Amino acid sequence: xxxxxxxxxxxxxxxxxxxxxxxxxxxxxxxxxxxxxxxxxxxxxxxxxxxxxxxxxxxxxxxxxxxxxxxxxxxxxxxxxxxxxxxxxxxxxxxxxxxxxxxxxxxxxxxxxxxxxxxxxxxxxxxxxxxxxxxxxxxxxxxxxxxxxxxxxxxxxxxxxxxxxxxxxxxxxxxxxxxxxxxxxxxxxxxxxxxxxxxxxxxxxxxxxxxxxxxxxxxxxxxxxxxxxxxxxxxxxxxxxxxxxxxxxxxxxxxxxxxxxxxxxxxxxxxxxxxxxxxxxxxxxxxxxxxxxxxxxxxxxxxxxxxxxxxxxxxxxxxxxxxxxxxxxxxxxxxxxxxxxxxxxxxxxxxxxxxxxxxxxxxxxxxxxxxxxxxxxxxxxxxxxxxxxxxxxxxxxxxxxxxxxxxxxxxxxxxxxxxxxxxxxxxxxxxxxxxxxxxxxxxxxxxxxxxxxxxxxxxxxxxxxxxxxxxxxxxxxxxxxxx
Amino acid sequence: xxxxxxxxxxxxxxxxxxxxxxxxxxxxxxxxxxxxxxxxxxxxxxxxxxxxxxxxxxxxxxxxxxxxxxxxxxxxxxxxxxxxxxxxxxxxxxxxxxxxxxxxxxxxxxxxxxxxxxxxxxxxxxxxxxxxxxxxxxxxxxxxxxxxxxxxxxxxxxxxxxxxxxxxxxxxxxxxxxxxxxxxxxxxxxxxxxxxxxxxxxxxxxxxxxxxxxxxxxxxxxxxxxxxxxxxxxxxxxxxxxxxxxxxxxxxxxxxxxxxxxxxxxxxxxxxxxxxxxxxxxxxxxxxxxxxxxxxxxxxxxxxxxxxxxxxxxxxxxxxxxxxxxxxxxxxxxxxxxxxxxxxxxxxxxxxxxxxxxxxxxxxxxxxxxxxxxxxxxxxxxxxxxxxxxxxxxxxxxxxxxxxxxxxxxxxxxxxxxxxxxxxxxxxxxxxxxxxxxxxxxxxxxxxxxxxxxxxxxxxxxxxxxxxxxxxxxxxxxxxxxxxxxxxxxxxxx
Numbered sequence: 001x002x003x004x005x006x007x008x009x010x011x012x013x014x015x016x017x018x019x020x021x022x023x024x025x026x027x028x029x030x031x032x033x034x035x036x037x038x039x040x041x042x043x044x045x046x047x048x049x050x051x052x053x054x055x056x057x058x059x060x061x062x063x064x065x066x067x068x069x070x071x072x073x074x075x076x077x078x079x080x081x082x083x084x085x086x087x088x089x090x091x092x093x094x095x096x097x098x099x100x101x102x103x104x105x106x107x108x109x110x111x112x113x114x115x116x117x118x119x120x121x122x123x124x125x126x127x128x129x130x131x132x133x134x135x136x137x138x139x140x141x142x143x144x145x146x147x148x149x150x151x152x153x154x155x156x157x158x159x160x161x162x163x164x165x166x167x168x169x170x171x172x173x174x175x176x177x178x179x180x181x182x183x184x185x186x187x188x189x190x191x192x193x194x195x196x197x198x199x200x201x202x203x204x205x206x207x208x209x210x211x212x213x214x215x216x217x218x219x220x221x222x223x224x225x226x227x228x229x230x231x232x233x234x235x236x237x238x239x240x241x242x243x244x245x246x247x248x249x250x251x252x253x254x255x256x257x258x259x260x261x262x263x264x265x266x267x268x269x270x271x272x273x274x275x276x277x278x279x280x281x282x283x284x285x286x287x288x289x290x291x292x293x294x295x296x297x298x299x300x301x302x303x304x305x306x307x308x309x310x311x312x313x314x315x316x317x318x319x320x321x322x323x324x325x326x327x328x329x330x331x332x333x334x335x336x337x338x339x340x341x342x343x344x345x346x347x348x349x350x351x352x353x354x355x356x357x358x359x360x361x362x363x364x365x366x367x368x369x370x371x372x373x374x375x376x377x378x379x380x381x382x383x384x385x386x387x388x389x390x391x392x393x394x395x396x397x398x399x400x401x402x403x404x405x406x407x408x409x410x411x412x413x414x415x416x417x418x419x420x421x422x423x424x425x426x427x428x429x430x431x432x433x434x435x436x437x438x439x440x441x442x443x444x445x446x447x448x449x450x451x452x453x454x455x456x457x458x459x460x461x462x463x464x465x466x467x468x469x470x471x472x473x474x475x476x477x478x479x480x481x482x483x
Numbered sequence: 484x485x486x487x488x489x490x491x492x493x494x495x496x497x498x499x500x501x502x503x504x505x506x507x508x509x510x511x512x513x514x515x516x517x518x519x520x521x522x523x524x525x526x527x528x529x530x531x532x533x534x535x536x537x538x539x540x541x542x543x544x545x546x547x548x549x550x551x552x553x554x555x556x557x558x559x560x561x562x563x564x565x566x567x568x569x570x571x572x573x574x575x576x577x578x579x580x581x582x583x584x585x586x587x588x589x590x591x592x593x594x595x596x597x598x599x600x601x602x603x604x605x606x607x608x609x610x611x612x613x614x615x616x617x618x619x620x621x622x623x624x625x626x627x628x629x630x631x632x633x634x635x636x637x638x639x640x641x642x643x644x645x646x647x648x649x650x651x652x653x654x655x656x657x658x659x660x661x662x663x664x665x666x667x668x669x670x671x672x673x674x675x676x677x678x679x680x681x682x683x684x685x686x687x688x689x690x691x692x693x694x695x696x697x698x699x700x701x702x703x704x705x706x707x708x709x710x711x712x713x714x715x716x717x718x719x720x721x722x723x724x725x726x727x728x729x730x731x732x733x734x735x736x737x738x739x740x741x742x743x744x745x746x747x748x749x750x751x752x753x754x755x756x757x758x759x760x761x762x763x764x765x766x767x768x769x770x771x772x773x774x775x776x777x778x779x780x781x782x783x784x785x786x787x788x789x790x791x792x793x794x795x796x797x798x799x800x801x802x803x804x805x806x807x808x809x810x811x812x813x814x815x816x817x818x819x820x821x822x823x824x825x826x827x828x829x830x831x832x833x834x835x836x837x838x839x840x841x842x843x844x845x846x847x848x849x850x851x852x853x854x855x856x857x858x859x860x861x862x863x864x865x866x867x868x869x870x871x872x873x874x875x876x877x878x879x880x881x882x883x884x885x886x887x888x889x890x891x892x893x894x895x896x897x898x899x900x901x902x903x904x905x906x907x908x909x910x911x912x913x914x915x916x917x918x919x920x921x922x923x924x925x926x927x928x929x930x931x932x933x934x935x936x937x938x939x940x941x942x943x944x945x946x947x948x949x950x951x952x953x954x955x956x957x958x959x960x961x962x963x964x965x966x967x968x969x970x971x972x973x974x975x976x977x
Contacts, residue, residue, distance in 0.1 A: 048586060052812040054579070055566045055588060055691040055725050085810050089854070092829055098811020149827075151816070279854035281863060284697035284805055286727050 003171030052096030077112025094138035107132035127166030262418030340376035486976035506556025516975030555598030578838025588691025606646025618646030641671030666916025673941025685730035688723030740952035746780030751884035809852025891941030
């Protein structure tokens with residue numbers, strides 16, 4: 001069932017393409033040796049190159065190129081062995097050189113494709129148009145002084161990858177799934193931290209609407225959306241606005257818009273008429289970027305396992321459901337945690353515990369996988385205690401809760417709290433006898449054919465044992481005693 | 484002994500090594516000469532006598548320890564386009580204000596490494612844009628040469644390295660750094676009766692040199708002899724990882740190449756350089772140069788460089804295009820001049836209106852125009868295609884010849900008031916020199932004679948990329964044959 005929006009005059013299809021700016025994870029900037037750490041004192045990570053001083057020249061950072069190539073490989077894309085840097089000329093106070101060095105005509109990465117996972121379990125291929133390297137600009141701060149603007153050049157010159165998709169998405173969900181998948185791939189590769197709150201991943205969302213079966217209509221670009229949720233909201237808000245324009249007999253004009261997250265609407269930023277003429281031309285300070293195939297091959301050979309391959313392995317080798325495999329591979333850290341727990345244990349059991357009680361525990365205590373009070377080692381230890389019969393499933397849940405509160409290993413908690421399962425048949429028999437004596441009437445009823453009462457005796461026995469009786473033994477001994 | 488200011492750089496180096504003169508004495512002599520003549524010639528924008536004396540003292544100490552290097556104690560002028568740490572660098576523009584770079588250009592740093600003494604920063608056309616030094620925000624430079632028929636007339640020294648050339652010609656420095664984007668080393672050298680070489684693109688680092696047109700700019704020396712240029716270039720040149728267009732090539736012994744001679748060399752004479760309306764004296768000097776080389780055992784070969792006539796228009800598209808982008812950073816926000824405004828746009832407009840002179844504005848406008856949407860293909864892309872053809876003309880020539888001989892300029896130095904109201908006539912000064920910038924090849928200007936009015940004329944030697952050695956060999960042979968010993972009217976010790 002494809003996604004459409006219902007207008008006054010019928011159904012409309014939404015067409016979405018994304019331009020994502022991903023900050024390259026690197027020690028130094030794209031063309032200077034200045035550091036790139038987030039949150040440093042303003043203007044503390046600025047070289048004379050980044051500040052556009054006279055006579056300063058850019059020199060390409062090899063690692064940034066490697067990161068772009070790794071990303072291209074992760075997007076199943078063509079790597080262009082010959083690419084070029086151009087200057088994009090415009091004046092702004094936080095653009096010290098008066099131009100941004102970017103790859104306009106010849107990007108380092110060409111066409112690729114990624115597969116996105118949708119809520120109904122289906123998948124879809126989304127085309128990648130290109131990926132190119134470019135410099136970030138600085139930051140203008142307009143709220144520091146009543147009449148002046150302040151400029152922070154820490155970000156000036158930081159390497160960005162602009163990743164452009166084909167207009168292949170047809171719903172907010174698909175746009176969200178695309179961005180989720182892209183971020184997942186970047187994080188697996190270690191080429192971008194994907195941190196949208198810190199601005200290291202930003203999306204420009206291109207939206208248009210059309211009648212099903214029609215060609216493309218005019219699109220608008222919603223700039224700088226900084227969360228997956230907002231991308232999904234912006235798509236719908238912008239699509240609804242355009243539908244209204246068309247249905248009112250108007251014409252959607254190509255323009256750049258901003259998403260107002262407070263009011264959930266998009267607002268015009270600038271129209272095509274006052275668009276800049278960027279006067280792109282090849283940067284004469286930089287020779288073309290020429291890569292050797294052997295170097296690219298070396299990067300390819302050293303790539304980490306990517307989410308799709310890992311998910312397939314979890315389904316194929318571990319017998320997980322596609323859904324569990326998807327959930328466990330969403331974040332690289334989760335997958336690593338899972339593999340540490342599953343190692344040498346039942347992989348399905350490990351998956352069930354992680355996606356069930358463990359995730360619930362993280363949620364409840366407000367932790368993430370990175371700062372989980374329960375280590376993979378301790379969760380594994382808990383599974384071992386279930387396996388060897390020390391703990392019942394019910395007791396194990398109790399122990400896990402205590403682990404979230406204290407961070408202690410399960411064996412220690414079992415010892416401290418006497419949560420150990422009772423497997424001593426004599427002790428269990430003694431309790432059963434007391435239960436039977438106290439409920440002589442029910443015993444009669446049971447023996448005269450009321451089988452349903454068996455559960456009552458299990459419950460009473462377990463209750464008397466404070467839940468510590470080994471369930472299998474309790475069952476077995478009850479059957480024998482009740483006859 | 485003649486005045487110390489009359490020494491060649493090589494001669495001064497010998498005198499310093501033999502301790503016939505100390506670096507401090509030599510430097511004091513030059514400081515005195517600068518004090519006496521610079522108020523008139525305006526060859527220096529900034530003089531740094533205290534710094535020079537400190538450097539000279541250090542040079543004497545080094546010489547005393549037997550640790551002299553290629554230029555230890557040699558007083559030089561530095562074109563004010565090279566950033567010098569702690570010394571104001573202006574590019575002859577108001578827009579840089581009192582900008583004092585906290586860093587040293589690689590080329591000037593190489594000279595300091597080799598022990599040079601910096602007398603000051605030489606005048607130039609604003610941002611190196613001009614052929615007469617008239618566009619400097621610090622006033623024009625007077626050519627120390629005088630016309631016999633009008634000794635009072637002030638002549639231009641050429642440009643853009645007019646201050647460098649005038650300082651060397653008037654004996655206000657033993658040599659100077661210069662830069663050449665379309666002829667800015669070779670034309671002023673010819674106008675001032677001295678030698679100057681624009682080396683192969685990539686030979687000298689552009690790091691720390693205020694950019695005019697990045698794909699054409701190249702630093703080089705001017706000095707009174709070809710050998711002095713060779714010595715200076717040997718220090719200035721070399722691979723620099725801070726400049727991505729710098730060539731990772733060894734620096735040969737350029738000075739040794741000056742003594743090679745030209746026997747057996749094939750010298751190309753390009754027919755396209757014979758211009759209609761070229762003064763007969765230029766033509767005659769060119770023929771004289773051919774005869775000299777032939778007499779020294781070279782073989783003359785007629786060659787064709789068919790795209791030469793397109794070089795000047797191509798240059799005046801490529802250079803302004805790059806300049807319009809390179810000069811965008813002078814915006815009043817971070818350094819240099821700032822003229823406050825109502826808002827950011829107003830600040831830009833006021834700052835750039837007040838900071839740039841007419842010629843710079845003209846080239847920014849031309850460059851912005853040729854890069855604009857709708858014009859880019861017709862101008863910039865076309866110019867790049869023609870540039871490739873010009874380069875190919877030379878590549879084909881190198882299959883037949885080892886070097887090329889041409890006149891350096893289409894005329895001798897002209898009066899300060901001539902041509903100033905006609906930018907296109909001014910641009911024609913570069914007609915013989917721009918091709919080398921477009922093709923990236925080395926070009927040397929050698930003083931070879933005087934015209935009827937007593938003004939110096941130069942010959943130009945062009946060579947293969949990174950074959951400055953042959954260029955020096957041919958240039959030195961011309962210099963020996965010409966025996967050029969005329970001196971300008973205005974000079975130290977005169």
